[in-house]
Amino acid sequence: MFRLDQEAEAAVRERLGLPEADAFLARLEQLSFDIAGPLEQVYGGVADTTRLATGLVLDALDAAAARPAPLRLLDRRREIDPGWFQRSRMIGYVCYADRFAGSLRGVREHLDYLAELGVTYLHLMPLLQPRDGDSDGGYAVADYGAVDRRLGTMADLEVLAAELRGRGIALCIDLVLNHTAREHEWARKALAGDPACREMYLIYPDRTGPDAYEATLPEVFPDTAPGSFTEVPGPGWVWTTFHDYQWDLNYANPAVFRHMLATMLTLANRGVDVLRLDAAPFLWKRAGTDSQNQPEAHLLLQAFRALTRLAAPGLVLKAEAIVGPEMLVQYLGAHDRYQPECDLAYDNQLMVMLWSTLATRDVRLAEHALARRRPAPAPTSWVSYLRCHDDIGWAVSDADAAAVGLGGFEHRRFLNEFFAGRFPGSFARGAVFQENLMTGDARISGMAASLCGIESAAAAGDEAELTLALRRLECLYAVVFSFGGIPLIYMGDELALPNDPGWADDPAHAHDNRWMHRPRMDWGRAARRRDPASVEGRAFAALRSLAHARRQLLALRSGGTTEILPAGNQSVLAYRRAHPRSAPFLSLTNFSDASQSVDAGLIARAGLRHPRLAHASTAAGAEAPPLELARIELDPWSFAWLTGT
Numbered sequence: 001m002f003r004l005d006q007e008a009e010a011a012v013r014e015r016l017g018l019p020e021a022d023a024f025l026a027r028l029e030q031l032s033f034d035i036a037g038p039l040e041q042v043y044g045g046v047a048d049t050t051r052l053a054t055g056l057v058l059d060a061l062d063a064a065a066a067r068p069a070p071l072r073l074l075d076r077r078r079e080i081d082p083g084w085f086q087r088s089r090m091i092g093y094v095c096y097a098d099r100f101a102g103s104l105r106g107v108r109e110h111l112d113y114l115a116e117l118g119v120t121y122l123h124l125m126p127l128l129q130p131r132d133g134d135s136d137g138g139y140a141v142a143d144y145g146a147v148d149r150r151l152g153t154m155a156d157l158e159v160l161a162a163e164l165r166g167r168g169i170a171l172c173i174d175l176v177l178n179h180t181a182r183e184h185e186w187a188r189k190a191l192a193g194d195p196a197c198r199e200m201y202l203i204y205p206d207r208t209g210p211d212a213y214e215a216t217l218p219e220v221f222p223d224t225a226p227g228s229f230t231e232v233p234g235p236g237w238v239w240t241t242f243h244d245y246q247w248d249l250n251y252a253n254p255a256v257f258r259h260m261l262a263t264m265l266t267l268a269n270r271g272v273d274v275l276r277l278d279a280a281p282f283l284w285k286r287a288g289t290d291s292q293n294q295p296e297a298h299l300l301l302q303a304f305r306a307l308t309r310l311a312a313p314g315l316v317l318k319a320e321a322i323v324g325p326e327m328l329v330q331y332l333g334a335h336d337r338y339q340p341e342c343d344l345a346y347d348n349q350l351m352v353m354l355w356s357t358l359a360t361r362d363v364r365l366a367e368h369a370l371a372r373r374r375p376a377p378a379p380t381s382w383v384s385y386l387r388c389h390d391d392i393g394w395a396v397s398d399a400d401a402a403a404v405g406l407g408g409f410e411h412r413r414f415l416n417e418f419f420a421g422r423f424p425g426s427f428a429r430g431a432v433f434q435e436n437l438m439t440g441d442a443r444i445s446g447m448a449a450s451l452c453g454i455e456s457a458a459a460a461g462d463e464a465e466l467t468l469a470l471r472r473l474e475c476l477y478a479v480v481f482s483f484g485g486i487p488l489i490y491m492g493d494e495l496a497l498p499n500d501p502g503w504a505d506d507p508a509h510a511h512d513n514r515w516m517h518r519p520r521m522d523w524g525r526a527a528r529r530r531d532p533a534s535v536e537g538r539a540f541a542a543l544r545s546l547a548h549a550r551r552q553l554l555a556l557r558s559g560g561t562t563e564i565l566p567a568g569n570q571s572v573l574a575y576r577r578a579h580p581r582s583a584p585f586l587s588l589t590n591f592s593d594a595s596q597s598v599d600a601g602l603i604a605r606a607g608l609r610h611p612r613l614a615h616a617s618t619a620a621g622a623e624a625p626p627l628e629l630a631r632i633e634l635d636p637w638s639f640a641w642l643t644g645t
């Protein structure tokens, strides 16, 4: 077990004073295994890991000593209540500060809007200083110590964080830890020949290394950024998984780890509650593999978590790992044994299954895939989402597809055709993203409202179809709100905002159709949110009531279990949520254009002896089903939430 030497321990007592020093040392004792174990496994071959660990603990001590008083108070609360982020009151909202409100100050002016929706967790998209010009939506950071000057300053971020804290809203921001912009100080110095800065990146003198790696590396952006290496004058070839201006960091160098930890702690001390760790699977490279999801990537996350806990126990880490279903839950620490890793991770699989089911109107693939996965460890939580700023990649495993009689490749191709609006009868108005002509793979861009058919129905002036499309949106979000993770509303979905028709007008965006689903907030439309006859009003009311209903249902908090229950109807997805301290919960969702019924025996099977309806579709025309009949009838594209002892 790792222990601080006497000198370092004395430093803790001197810097923090009682009782904080005592708390710090108690945390260290509790975390020492989680700090030393991963560091030893990752860096044992290249560094004296006892020295390394001591240095990192002292860095954490610096951060703890600098932590502002209100945040220390928050730490205390959260140590008493470590499940604070698992509550059913947690409702997330995701937006770009500039697209939502111009700037960080602008965001502060719209907090009432978020409160009206029931939001308690606000994820602002990348806001640190990016490179000039195209920055991949802020995912190419030139300076981790500054806020994007177009959005404001660090001081503005602190003021915003404090105001959110006062309102009980947690703040999440992006931390791009796999790569920096090539304009970052280290990259500039590396180009100028600084040997220490060259060690921060993965740089090869010729093509030998890159060729060997590329034999097994997939391409993330084959259309616009083929290959994974970029030739630069001087040093040679730089590892660039994403765009040529995003240089991958070399985590085999402990200095990279140390600097990134310092960035995390600085941001935590500004009042950030949650860090979204971008591209987490890519942190470690290994020849002969796809260099994703490597054991060391997990160990690094574990070490980051333990060391941030030490200094800022109120901080939560969220993994952005959009990977195959069998590799997802490990980011929550579900390895052979539970190893505390990220507290939150995106439930990419649920998202994909929702869209797949929307297209097929057949729940069997979702039932199969979701039923056989490993649960999230009890202290953690998924974040559940329907849309985000990225494309939808069809993470449907061939094995899952085969189990329900589908070909994986054919099904993925069907989904691309369907959502691009090319499949006969499709109502979707998305677009294909990064079609790889070599492999036939492709992904989908588009706002939820456009993928659900709201855009096409509104354009056609087809009122009946519009109602159906709005109900689809509500059904999908109903699952997002009740599957057990923290639900995230992607900005604009609450108003059924369609694709941005002018997305390509900005020359820096024209090559990347993900911008079609990154519209500016339309405050004119938002003003119609209280008009129940408008599309905006219908969508807003639906999401708002989902938030309201969720808050009342203890079974929906994270840390419980989600169990898929075959409903005996291919169009109805049924699942049960349970939490040791709550009454059981049953959700039924009809994913088809026709009415469907299920045997009411399902209610008893779910353990609800005295069922009552907790919530049901609000969208026009959907009737809440009576529960006392032998069969439960569900209107087309409608859902019912049941609870009861």
Ligand code: OTU
Pocket: 136, 137, 139, 176, 220, 242, 278, 279, 280, 281, 320, 321, 322, 323, 389, 390, 391
């Ligand atoms: C992330 O996405 C961001 O969400 C993207 O907007 C960025 O472009 C990218 O990183 C680079 O910073 O491959 O297609 O498993 O899927 O990190 C998007 C994680 C991506 C990857 C994810 C990445």
